[in-house]
Ligand SMILES: Cc1cc2nc3c(=O)[nH]c(=O)nc-3n(C[C@H](O)[C@H](O)[C@H](O)COP(=O)(O)O)c2cc1C
């Protein structure tokens with residue numbers, strides 16, 4: 259019997275040498291005359307252990323990692339194919355503490371299955387959500403999503419069921435489902451993991467959304483920084499068409515849903531939903547004024563659901579296992595689980611899917627193991643480049659939309675970027691303004707001009723030129739940007755800037771080298 | 772991945788551009804897919820292709836230019852054989868990307884958007900490659916390389932035959 263060895267093949271694992279490891283395993287196996295099937299999976303999200311390889315044994319899957327090509331020989335010598343002892347041995351994969359302590363619902367298949375095997379997907383609970391949806395009326399599907407309490411995972415946390423209801427209630431013939439796969443925030447990679455590691459879940463979620471609101475066409479707007487995700491999605495879509503998960507006759511029901519990937523072109527602002535729609539229409543990604551809401555007048559002027567990758571993926575589990583089960587997890591008005599992403603200067607970075615309510619400190623230390631450099635953690639930016647910088651006194655805040663809003667911060671897409679005490683917060687504040695200037699769509703003055711002025715003012719502060727006066731000017735500028743910008747790029751850039759000044763004032767008085 | 776780059780066509784054929792336009796012009800919102808296809812073929816969007824695209828989609832040339840210039844990814848001039856993207860975003864900053872940026876610029880002797888003197892590499896900034904738990908990251912053509920440092924970067928460039936300048940300390 260052939261022994262199964264699992265080697266991840268997603269961007270992260272490959273960026274750390276997984277392809278070479280896979281090839282070396284084949285080579286050594288051939289040399290030794292043992293029959294091995296290497297199955298290319300996706301990372302489990304335990305990045306510090308990548309490349310993490312797993313072997314199927316009668317007890318279950320046993321993990322080794324992080325494996326370098328040069329160590330493969332010694333793994334064979336230690337008989338890893340039957341779970342032999344080796345310094346890189348990690349025991350049963352599912353029992354690695356950081357993984358065992360997670361509650362994976364959206365990511366239950368991540369790293370377990372072959373991403374583009376539909377048989378694997380079905381064998382691990384896939385397609386059940388769509389089957390359920392096909393038995394329900396549109397209103398019943400929307401009700402199930404409402405019952406789950408799901409809030410959009412793309413950043414703003416708007417209730418998904420309510421958005422869907424608005425689109426369902428429009429009686430237009432043409433409606434669209436648009437998946438926002440622009441994932442531009444630093445510190446976020448969960449969307450990519452869905453697309454590279456469990457693409458059928460996104461496809462299924464979008465088809466369910468189509469059934470829920472009466473839309474027959476979907477688009478995935480994918481950032482062009484993710485070429486591997488594009489390939490995998492397109493492969494999975496082709497298979498889904500063949501197996502009637504997409505097309506004119508969904509699982510033989512006579513219902514239709516079509517899906518296409520559209521590539522973005524490297525503009526951060528195109529993650530904002532109205533700018534995204536402009537871009538999909540083939541225009542410059544200028545932000546539209548709201549109202550009208552995209553749910554009423556969206557893509558090509560038609561009612562459109564715009565949802566993040568994770569929101570659409572969560573729907574699969576909600577339909578398969580019921581909205582109630584989902585709603586039972588979480589805290590207050592943040593229900594279910596959230597894939598938090600630990601990034602930057604962190605020892606055990608990667609994906610942590612747990613219910614809302616976990617504290618930032620637990621994520622940083624229990625899951626993350628503290629900083630990668632071993633130095634004290636000084637600042638943590640949560641929620642992408644528009645999120646506030648938090649200091650140690652705020653680390654006990656529970657991860658919940660409202661609890662974060664209460665401290666002037668945002669959860670956003672769940673990205674957590676860690677800095678140790680070597681960071682200079684004036685430099686970070688300057689970068690926030692620089693980023694806004696670089697990525698502004700240019701439609702309104704406070705954002706377009708304000709951010710450029712912001713960089714200049716911070717430069718003066720750093721240089722020690724009339725520091726007090728310039729800090730006051732900076733505060734005024736932030737106020738103007740916040741209240742007078744059309745969208746959150748200009749409106750929220752003040753969050754990281756102000757938090758840096760307020761919480762780390764010492765960095766604004768010393769010279770930056 | 773070098774397959775993509777080595778298959779680039781260097782001679783611009785307007786009838787090829789016309790084919791690309793004809794193939795896609797009936798898709799809703801066809802402009803971006805067309806621009807991507809043109810850039811994929813030539814490595815940039817030649818000026819001469821703009822009237823063909825504009826006519827095919829019933830747009831003015833100014834509109835097409837406006838779209839090209841809005842997006843960071845589209846290039847209007849031929850780049851090097853390869854593209855090196857260095858991540859400038861926060862998670863990479865926290866692990867030393869600012870130093871890496873300085874090093875790369877010195878080694879290649881160019882600033883962002885510039886091409887090394889041997890024509891091998893164009894240097895581009897990128898804001899996050901989605902690999903932020905293994906920072907700092909760079910992307911060379913379609914492949915991402917994690918936990919970069921100055922030495923690994925030099926090795927990567929050397930492996931692709933890029934001549935790097937001496938760094939003056
Ligand atoms: C500047 C800016 C960038 C954004 N980028 C993204 C993004 O990359 N992905 C995303 O899903 N939402 C992004 N959003 C939020 C979207 O506008 C929108 O709220 C979201 O796609 C709705 O989906 P959800 O309800 O499923 O969260 C961004 C918003 C702003 C203002």
Ligand code: SF4
Pocket residue numbers: 527545697698699700701702703705706743744745746747748749
């Ligand atoms: S705030 Fe900035 S990005 Fe948003 S609409 Fe105004 S100019 Fe465009």
Ligand code: FES
Pocket residue numbers: 444445446858859860861862863864898899900901902903906907908
């Ligand atoms: S910030 Fe560099 S990869 Fe995300």
